[in-house]
Amino acid sequence: MKKVIFSVFFALLGISLMAQAPVSLKLNLVKGKVYTVKSTSKQTMQISANGQQIAIDISSKNVVSYKVLSQLNDVMDIEFKFDTIASKSSSPMGSKETNSAKPAGNDPLEKIMNKISQNTIIAKISTGGKFVDFVTYSKFKDNVMFVLDSIPAVKRDQAKTQAEGLLKESAVKSMIEPLFAYLPEKPVKVGDTWETSFIQSANNMSMLCMNSFELKSIENNVAAVSGKSEIESLPSNDPNAQMSQELKGNITFDGMIDMATGLRLKNSSKGHIEGTTTMKNNGNEMKMPVKLESESEVVMSK
Numbered sequence: 001m002k003k004v005i006f007s008v009f010f011a012l013l014g015i016s017l018m019a020q021a022p023v024s025l026k027l028n029l030v031k032g033k034v035y036t037v038k039s040t041s042k043q044t045m046q047i048s049a050n051g052q053q054i055a056i057d058i059s060s061k062n063v064v065s066y067k068v069l070s071q072l073n074d075v076m077d078i079e080f081k082f083d084t085i086a087s088k089s090s091s092p093m094g095s096k097e098t099n100s101a102k103p104a105g106n107d108p109l110e111k112i113m114n115k116i117s118q119n120t121i122i123a124k125i126s127t128g129g130k131f132v133d134f135v136t137y138s139k140f141k142d143n144v145m146f147v148l149d150s151i152p153a154v155k156r157d158q159a160k161t162q163a164e165g166l167l168k169e170s171a172v173k174s175m176i177e178p179l180f181a182y183l184p185e186k187p188v189k190v191g192d193t194w195e196t197s198f199i200q201s202a203n204n205m206s207m208l209c210m211n212s213f214e215l216k217s218i219e220n221n222v223a224a225v226s227g228k229s230e231i232e233s234l235p236s237n238d239p240n241a242q243m244s245q246e247l248k249g250n251i252t253f254d255g256m257i258d259m260a261t262g263l264r265l266k267n268s269s270k271g272h273i274e275g276t277t278t279m280k281n282n283g284n285e286m287k288m289p290v291k292l293e294s295e296s297e298v299v300m301s302k
Contacts, residue, residue, distance in 0.1 A: 021189065022188055023188065023189065023223070025183050025184055025259065025262055026127045026183065027076070027125070027129060027262040027263070028127070028260065028261050029068045029262075030068070031068045031070070032067055032068070032069075033067060035065065035067065035300065036063065036065045036083075037063070037065075037066075037299070038063050038298070038300075038301065039061070039062045039063075039296060039297065040061050040062075040296065040297055041058075041060050041295065042057075042058070042296075043057070043059075043060075043293065043294040044056075044058075044292070045058065045290065045292050046290070046291040046292075047288050047289070049286070049288045054091060054093075056089060056091040057089065058087060058088070059087070059088050059089075061084060061086045061087075062084060062085055062086070063082075063083040063101075064080060064083065064175070065080075065083055066078050067079055074126050075124050075132055076124065076125050076126070076127065077122055077124055078123055079120050079121070079122050080120060080123060080175075081119075081120045082100070085098075085099075085113055086098065086099040086100065086101065098110060098113055099113075100113035100116055100117035101117055102114070108158065108162065109162055111150060111151060112147055112159065112163050112166060113166075114147075115143070115147040116144050116166070116167075119140055119143045119144060120140070121137065122134070122135040122136045123176055125176075128183055128185060129180035129181060129183035129196075129262070131173060131176060131180075131181075131198075134169065137169055140172070141167045141172075144163065145160075145163060145167070147163075148160055148163065165202070166202075171202055174199070174200045174201045174202065177198045178200070181197075181211065182213060182225070182255070182257070182264055184213070190216070190217055190218060191215065192214070193214045193215075194212075195210065195212050195213070196211045196213070197211060199234070204243070205233065205243075205244075205245055206233070206234040206236075207232065208231070208232050208233075208234055209229050209230075209231055210229065210230040210231075211228075211229045211230075212227050212228055213226070213227040214227060218259070221258070221259045221260055222256050222259065222265065223257040224255075225255045225257055226253065227255075228252050228253070229251040229253070229269075229271075230250050231248065231249050231251060231273055232247070232248045233245045233246055233247040233248070233275065242281070243278065243279055244278045245275065245277050245290075246275045246276045247273050247274065247276075247290065247292075248274070248275055249271060250272065250273075251269050251270065251271035251272075251294070252271070253267055253269035253270075254268055254269075255298075263300050264298065264300060265299070265300050266297070266300070267297070267298040268295075268296070269295070269296050269297075270293075270294065271292075271293070271294040271296075272292070272293055273290075273291075273292040273294075274289070274290060274292065275289075275290055276289055276290065277290050
C-alpha cells in the first residue's frame, strides 16, 4: 500500500514539475512545405461628419501562404504569396467590394490587387518570429507595377498613386510581420508574460501595436495564450497627406500555438479604437470623430 502511495505521489510530482518547466516557443518549419494562414474580420465604424452619424460596415478575408526556402543558423528565407486580399464595405453612400483572387475588371485598384496576388516576395524571418529584412522587395514591387501599362492613360496617374501606397516597403512588411509577432524571446512557463511590438502601415497611416501575452496552459503539445494589444496611431511624415488620424484603443485576444512548429494555430480577437480623422482640402480642415469596433479570427492550415 505504501509503495502505491509513493508511486502516485512521485507521478503527480513529475507531472507538476513538467508543467512548471520552461518551454521554448520557436519556429521550427519544414523546408519546402507550404503553410497557409486564413484571417477574417468584421468591423463597424461610426464617423461623425457635419453633425451626421455615418455607419460603415467592413468585412475582410485574407489568405497568405508561405514556405521556407533555406535556413542559416536561426534565420530563414521564406517565400510569401498573398493569395487573397478581399474586402467588402457598405455605408449609406453605397457598397464596394474587392477581391484580389478574382480576375481583374477595368477598375485600376482591382488590377493592382490582382497583380499583387500573382507574385511572391522573399523575406528573412528569425526562428524567434522577428522580421529581419526583405530579399526580393524591389523585384516584387517592379513586377506589380508592370500592371500600370495595362491601365488607360487618363487613370494611370491615380493608379500609380494607389500602387505606391499599397507597395510601400512598410506596408508590405505590415502584411508579413504580424504573422509571427507573438513568440517570446526566451523560454516561458505557465503564468509567464512577454511583450512584442510592430507597426501596422497602410498608405500614409501607421499604427503602433504594443502586444502583451500570457502563457495560460499547455496541453497535448499546444500552448494556450491570451493577451492584449494597445493600439495608437503615429504621426504621418508626409506633409502633403490629405488625411491624418489620431486614434487609440486596444484589442484583446486568445490563441493557440503549436509547440512543435511554433505556429499560431488559431487566434480570436475583439477590439475597440476611437479618435479623430482630419481631412484637408485646399487649406481647409475637417475633423471627424471616429469609433471602430472589430472582431477577427486567424486560422493556420499546415
